[in-house]
Amino acid sequence: MSSLPLDWSVPRPAVVLRVRRETQDVRTLYLRPPEGVWAFQPGQFNMLYAFGVGEVPVSVSGDPGHRDVVVHTVRAVGAVTTALARVRPGQVVGLRGPFGSGWPLQEAQGRDVLVVAGGIGLAPLRPLVCGLLRHRHRYGRVAILYGARTPQDLLYRDELQRWRARFDMQVEVTVDRAGPDWRGNVGVVTRLLPRAGVDPAEVVAFVCGPEVMMRFAGRELEALGVAPSQVFVSMERNMQCAVGLCGHCQFGASFVCRDGPVFRYAEVRDRLWVREL
Amino acid sequence: MSRPPTSDGSTGSPSGYVLPAEGLGELFDALVRRGYTLVGPTVRDGAVVYDRLSSPQDLPVGLTDEQEAGRYRLRARPDRAYFGYTVGPHSWKRFLQPPERVLWRAVRDGDGFRVEAAPEEAVRYAFVGVRACELAALAVQDRVFMGGSHTDPLYRARRADAFVVAVQCGQAGATCFCSSMGTGPRCTGGYDLVLTELLGGEHRFYLEAGSPRGDEVLAELPCRPASPEDRQAADQAVSRAEAQMGRRLETQGVRELLLRNLEHPRWDQVAGRCLSCGNCTLVCPTCFCFAVEDTTDLSGQVAERRARWDSCFTGQFSYLHGGSVRATTRARYRQWLTHKLATWWDQFGSSGCVGCGRCITWCPVGIDLTEEVAAIRGSDGLRSGREASGENP
Amino acid sequence: MKTLEELLAEHPFFRGMRTDYIRLFAGCASNVRFEEGAYLFREGEAADRLFLIRQGRVALELHTPQGVAVIQTLSDGDVVGWSWMVPPYRWAFDARALGLVRAVSFDAACLRRKAEEDPALGYELLKRLVPVIVERLQATRLQLLDLYGEPKGRVLPSA
Structure with a gap:
């Protein structure tokens, strides 16, 4: 029996270095790259494998400048993500990637940057923010708008505090529901758009969240005068092979795993309005 | 017996040969001698399916099919045709991209795991009886599995090794519409050998090779050079299929x-x-x-990744x-x-x-x-x- | 020190409005400020004001047996309060200042009277209020979806 060469479907073992509790059902895993160092584009994803349980696509959430650690923020919603959220330092998960397209941060050079995140959608945007803060001088005004379910569901709290403390960017957080102790905004994230303090003609917007939220954000941005070609969204579909072969992630003609997950809003806008595409 | 090799079957004017019907076994033997596993049409559960063949007698000899929307029946033919039917429920993809297969196995190893080589066997197939529409389908799947940045190694290996014996359709079914799609009924390339079964008069095959591999096999067969009449009969057989095309799809726009x-x-x-x-x-x-599925054995020590249609x-x-x-x-x-x-x-x-x-x-x-x-x-x-x-x- | 008319003309709600109309509306307006924790209005009370927030954040709240729920917050540039347009003119929520709030307050009876006297002016006011209401309603609908909540069973299966 002749064996075929191992291929893209094979995960490599990655040791869990640290686990950080973000919220009740969200954990951030810090993994040692299987090859010691690695590189990725903000917006790309890896396939994470829990031994015997299965594999899921998870966007990379680390700072692209840190090449000695792979960071993933995982929300326990299914069997595999629950298994991943339960790992302890020293245990091993399987990893393959990175896959897919990244946020084209270079398009924002010399322009204003607007980051719009909803829920776990902040996770794929964190590397983008880290990347732009590393070269803050390359960009104009920067605003981050982040919507979460409740104050208890906010991710990366320490970092949000640090970002807010900076004088060179605006960070606005809003939640869907809160008690009277919450002194911040309550309402959907799209309500923050008119107050973002960026120039609609000059801004490049990066949007990630539930599809409905991205649809509304896209529409609102257009209403404010932002060209659809200057807006980027990150799509989500069932992904199994991650390399455009298994067919599950088709969104019209696109394979989200290979042609996305980051798309120019102008490219996908019409498809976003077609139900069950 | 030699001629200029044509890689895609479209260049030059290949010279044709004639193989008596009784000589079909020699083709099977020549392929087996070369280490190929022969697969092709055979009858199972009242339908023509693709499976292993050991001799021409495994083919659906003397049978034809009647097809309509939601309907398929085998019927006896008045002759002893080997390829007197169109396509059944199977297609060649089942050999290149098996309905279910193991991609890899992994064994627990301390806190981690160790992945073992894909256990899939690289079989050398000879596909016997590939129709024009199926040659087109193979080309379509080639682009899917080998044309992009990532490829399927099993598909690639099996496809590279596969010997393709195409058969020209002498009849078309009621649900056929290959002529609308520009894929048939005439085989024009993508094969190693192409046969046209001629039933009028002497039961024989008109043969052309489409590759150097095809040439080599052809050289071992008890063939004679085709006459203009043989060639014309072969041509007419495909024209008959063209005329019988049961369905039409307007592809414009x-x-x-x-x-x-x-x-x-x-x-x-x-x-x-x-x-x-x-x-x-x-x-x-x-x-x-295909779906990707992960499982473990009962002990939880060995995990498997499978791909399933x-x-x-x-x-x-x-x-x-x-x-x-x-x-x-x-x-x-x-x-x-x-x-x-x-x-x-x-x-x-x-x-x-x-x-x-x-x-x-x-x-x-x-x-x-x-x-x-x-x-x-x-x-x-x-x-x-x-x-x-x-x-x- | 800016005049009320100048403040109104700068506020997004009045942007681009005819100056004679702004002057008429300014006749119903006064500058107000609320310290942190102060209420702009409370549920059930007579709805006799329209507020334009100039600066600060206001929480719309609802008291429930389980405590206070913040429904939505409004801030700079937002309009607060339209119960004065709809009989029986009672506030449906509490509006509480989450910090120092500077606003322009309009006497609702004055607004209603001027709108009745000059329907064109009334229509101009409505043309500016209705989009605010629609925007607020759509945002509330999105909030209702609980988009970031547990995915399972959240959305009804399509028919």
């Missing part, structure tokens, strides 16, 4: 037609009949989607935490048809449909894509839920 009619009421209409069973995707020679007609197919993106049959049928005839062009530069008619024949309720496309074309621009009803609100 079909991509744009479907993409601008995503909300056409016809999708609701077909969803009322479609059982979402996925038969069409299983019998389709180009449908390639999947269908866009299942709820799981588009599952995204919380539910299916395509929850309705309407959306699933629309996905399948628009993928085949429209978005396939964007993805792979060709149609995903080769006109073999299998999805029509094997649909339990007889849904016919040629009819669906024609219906949409006939009422281009109609939108579901927008029909006026009543006079004033």
